[in-house]
Amino acid sequence: MNLNKMLKQARQLQEQAQKLQEDLASRRFEVEGAGGKLRAVASGGGQLLDLWIAPELVAQGDAQMLSELILATVREALDRARQASEAEMKKLGSGFGLPGMP
Structure with missing residues (x-):
């Protein structure tokens, strides 16, 4: 593969990754x-x-339970966002012949 073609692909990948982000x-x-x-x-x-x-959840007055529920819910939302990001970046990388790109 010639150097110019590789540089062009690298620029395209960078542009697409930025747009994806x-x-x-x-x-x-x-x-x-x-x-x-x-x-x-x-x-x-x-x-x-x-x-x-x-x-009504706050009114129950169990601060420990409320904290645990909040953490679990927030973590799940952030995990979904992270997983979607990783999946999209992996698709982008595989389109450029970069298997396993996170």
Whole structure:
């Protein structure tokens, strides 16, 4: 493979990866927990965008349980965002003959 072709492919890959990251950052991943009494929304960029807690869940007064439910819900939202990002980057990499690219 000639050097110019490799450089062109590298630039294309970089441009597509940047566009993909921008697209992912604008996506939202919403997860409900505690039977719909908790909701966490994360961006594809791994940012927590929103957290909603039903008043009746807070009124139960069990801070430890509430903390655990919040953590589990937020982690799931962030995991979904991360998994989507990894899957999209892997597809992009395989399109350029780069197997296993995260």
